[in-house]
Amino acid sequence: MRLGAIAAGIKYSGRPDLMLCEFRQGTTVAGVLTRSGTAGPAVLWCRECLLGDHARALVVNSGNANVFTGSTGERHVNQIAEKVATVAGCRANEVFVASTGVIGEPLPVERIVEKIEPLLSSIADDGWAAASEAIMTTDTFPKVASRTARIGDIDITLNGMAKGSGMIEPNMATMLSFIATDARIPASMLQSILVESNAISFNAITVDSDTSTSDTCLLFATGAVNSILPSSSSDPVLDDFRQALDALMVDLAIQVVRDGEGASKLIEIRITGAASDDAARSVGKCIANSPLVKTAIAGEDANWGRVVMAIGKSGERYEPDALSISFGGVRITEFAQRREDYSEDEVTAHLKGQHILIEVDLGVSGYEATVYTCDLTHGYIDINADYRS
């Protein structure tokens, strides 16, 4: 596959804001998209295209989300896909489109369309870095990750990129993430593998509890390497591939959280002993989305009582006497109160680091989940009190 980026002047000037990937014939595709009720026309377009199982191109712009732009916005997505299809020599429904940036402004579609031809003629195999930079908005660094795996006795590669920093609590997808492998995997199998990896990666993160209208995660399998064709998505021949995809997607998801708007610390929240997977995730998300927990961590304040509050707010079951709350491996509670020998100094020392670990055992059953978030700092207010200007 070849890819690259160009400056189209959509909103930012003097930096690339349009990226394009071209895939070889036979590339299969899987995708998870936002469940927002106000999803943009590019998301609806991708949903249609996924029915065809195949992809030949992906075009993404930053600087404008093309969301809540009515029938005009739909027309714009069509125009872009048609243009790419004509120049690249494929069908329009093999062209995946994504947009990210401000909501509600009409997309300056002409600026995009006129750049498609020069962009297509400049793309190359080594364009990952340039492409991952072109999809940034409030991101402070580009997010890429790579893994290798074996399918049968063939080595395959997985490359991925993501963007996202605010409006991050993906609901069945992430802000934007694009992953490609040279393995040969039919689209239906690719889809079920992607959904599983997504559950423990992009769907396990939150920056600010707000769900984007544009969340899109697409996984392309080009088949450039002639790996053995699996018989189903659970074929053991794919075990190594699944593990590599899990690792790559968790890597990208954590990069998104590390680059959360204004973030100074990554917070990992491990919930164990829950009554179900959903209960574990719900408690984890309640802690991760609490502005009081996130500001306490920003202030390096061992205010573990706010974790108690968040557990209570979740409404999920816990056993008061068995409930265990630990920060940085230091157990704080037992018998529904603070331990007698609890030393706040140790916890305070842990909070001075950049990777904060909060562990909660609910003492009910054996289900667990891990959720990732970041702290809430003055930087978030700075960025969002005047994002559009």
Next chain:
Amino acid sequence: MRLGAIAAGIKYSGRPDLMLCEFRQGTTVAGVLTRSGTAGPAVLWCRECLLGDHARALVVNSGNANVFTGSTGERHVNQIAEKVATVAGCRANEVFVASTGVIGEPLPVERIVEKIEPLLSSIADDGWAAASEAIMTTDTFPKVASRTARIGDIDITLNGMAKGSGMIEPNMATMLSFIATDARIPASMLQSILVESNAISFNAITVDSDTSTSDTCLLFATGAVNSILPSSSSDPVLDDFRQALDALMVDLAIQVVRDGEGASKLIEIRITGAASDDAARSVGKCIANSPLVKTAIAGEDANWGRVVMAIGKSGERYEPDALSISFGGVRITEFAQRREDYSEDEVTAHLKGQHILIEVDLGVSGYEATVYTCDLTHGYIDINADYRS
């Protein structure tokens, strides 16, 4: 009724942090309490006492929430109630107790118990101001409200106080609010009237989406005025009383939001055209809890696209073509996009004020709800990144 406050040195020094009200014999009581799964022992105590329908005293401390303090915390509530009962000459289950402040620290109960006698001997009919100041934590002003109403041809009075500034998204109650009337109303009727008024007041506000472990709202009817005894909670003789209670509780709830931690603006969100009451409230809360909407308002930025995002995140039904979003009475959208003649200048001018009005008509049916919140500013981070110190 007589009330007053005293400095007990629970956490703050040199300011009153313990308040006590004494009610005449025959006072009925109704209450709504937090639904948090980690509610404190004072909340559980009040829940028990409410079964008895009668109240003789209310004692409240600030500076320590007495939450997640195990069996010790339960014992402390008992000790306080027993002490008041002995000194005041009533039963312990007629003594209502509430605590607010930090979670997880043992309550210095001796400091409270030793102040009960001097406090009881100093209370007076005009102690409302002192009492409302003693229950403050991060509040910047005391919150009181008063109304009069007629029951039959008798004039009655309603007085109320509230505290709350952060950890405010009450779930069936508010942080702390105490209301008293001299009317004669049986407890069961008082309870159904309170639940209805609570739905449109304290349950319609949010500061930071976090639900307190101590939310308590109690309504006392002393019967000092010999008003006509209503036959049921829906007796038309109570119509004026209900209206006065609604007005008083909305007044107190809005005071809590105006004093939201770090708040510079009150945001009123009116949802109309919803498929149900619940749907209207859900969309309103989604907008009110979005950190992106709240920071945009703090920055006086007409970023209405974030309201679109919040509507989408709610998952509730809307008719795209009929959906109407207005800021300060200026309609921004029609036909699922920005209006052609939309003037951002008018909206920006409205956002410079201190009372921001966001109106959303979902275009589905006739249900509606109004929700109140405040903006999210640097002040919230300042207060919460180091609250305990």
